[in-house]
Amino acid sequence: MSVAEPAARVENGRLNPGYVKLDLFCRGLRIDPAVQLADGQQPVRMRSGLGSGLELRLPGADRVHVNAPVLETFAQRSPYVLVPFARGRGSPGLALEHEGRFLTEVLVPPRPRFLDRRTSRGRPMGSIGVIQGTYLGVYFGPTCSNWKAPERDICRFCSVGDNVASGDESTDKTIEDVVETALAARDELGITFVHVNGGFDDRGAYLERYVPLVRALRRRTGLLVGLQIPPLPSASAYEELARTGVENVSLCFELWDEDRFCDVCPGKARRSPLSSFREALGWCVRDGGFDTVNGELIAGLESVESSRAAVDWLVDLGAIPTICVFRPVLGTPLEGQEPPSTEALAPLFAHAWHRTIARGLPVGIAPGIHVSIVLTPEEWRWLVPPAERQRHRLPRLRLAALRAAYRTLHRARRVMPRQYGVG
C-alpha cells in the first residue's frame, strides 16, 4: 500500500503557507538585528498569552496571518529568521529564511493608526483591543478570578494577569470604549468581526456584563460579534445571549484529559469542571441558535490522541474545534516547557479538516476574517497530505454555497439590523 506523502513546507516548488504557519507556532522566529521594526510593530502580549508574538502576513491569495513567537526561549533556537529583503528597484522589504536559505517574502503589517487614538473617555484604544489578523480582539470584564489572591490558581499557560500588570491591556473599559474602538477599527481597516472574551468572575455577573456589550456592538457597529466566556448555568441563559444577535459563542475547555485539565487549569477545574463545558456546548449547539459554536482546546499540553478525541467529540456534537498550539509564554508557570512539534500536530489538523468538512460544519462562513493566533479550518487543509486535499467534494460545494449565502445575510444585517432580529 502506498503511503500518502505528508504535507511539507514547500510542495512542487511552492510555499505551503499552512505548514509554515504551524511550523512558526512550534519553532518560533528569530529577528535579524538588521531588521528595523517600527515602534508599533513590536510584539504585544494580550489575550491569555497566545498573541505574544510578531504579526506577519505570508504572501499569496490565501492571506495567511501568523502571530509568530519571538520572545520565548524556544524561539531563540528557531530555524526561521526574519531578514531584510530588497525587492525590485531596491525597495525595502522583509523575508523569511529557513536554515539560512530564502523561503518567502513576508509582510509585517504597520501598526493601525486607530490604536494611538483615544476614546471619548480618554482611554488609549491600544489598551482596549488588539488586531489579531483582521479582527479586533477585546478582553472585557475584571481580571479572571483565577488570578486573584490568595489562591491564584491560574491556568498554567495564561498571562492575562501579567498583561494587565504590564500595562499592555486594561481592565478599565466601558461599553462606550469598546464600541468607539470597534468603530475606529472598522472605519480604518474594514474589519468585519469583534471577538470579546472574558475570564471567570466569582460574582457570576456574566449576562449582566456581556448582553449590553454585545447588543451595543451589534446595533452601533454592524460588525459580527463572537463571545468567549466561562460556561453559563443553563440553556435559557444561552437563549438570552442569542437574542442579542451574537453570531459566535466559544467555550475554552483547553484539555480533554480530565487529570491534565485539573493539573494545568486548577482554578478553572474548580470553578467549572470539564462536564460543565460539555453541558454548555450542548446547550449552545441545540438551544442557542448561534450561527456557529466553537470548542477550544490547546494542542501540546496533553497527548495528541486526547486532543483528537476532543476534536471528534466536538464535531459529533456539531461544534467547530478551535485548536490552539501551546505556546510557553515568558512569565507563565509553563515558560520552561517545550512547545509541541509540527510533525506531531500536522496529522491532528489533517484529521480535524477531514472530520469537520465531512460533517458539513459551517467553517469559514463569516466574511473577511483572517486569524493570526490559530490555524483556521480553511488553513487545516494545508496540513492534509496533498493527495487527500480534493476529498469531500460535495460537502465542500455545499459549504461554498453556504458561505455565499451567509455573506449576503451579513450585508443585510448590517443595513437593516432590527429586521434581522439583531439587538
Ligand code: SF4
Ligand atoms: S480561565 Fe484560565 S486561561 Fe482564562 S483568563 Fe482565567 S486563568 Fe487565564
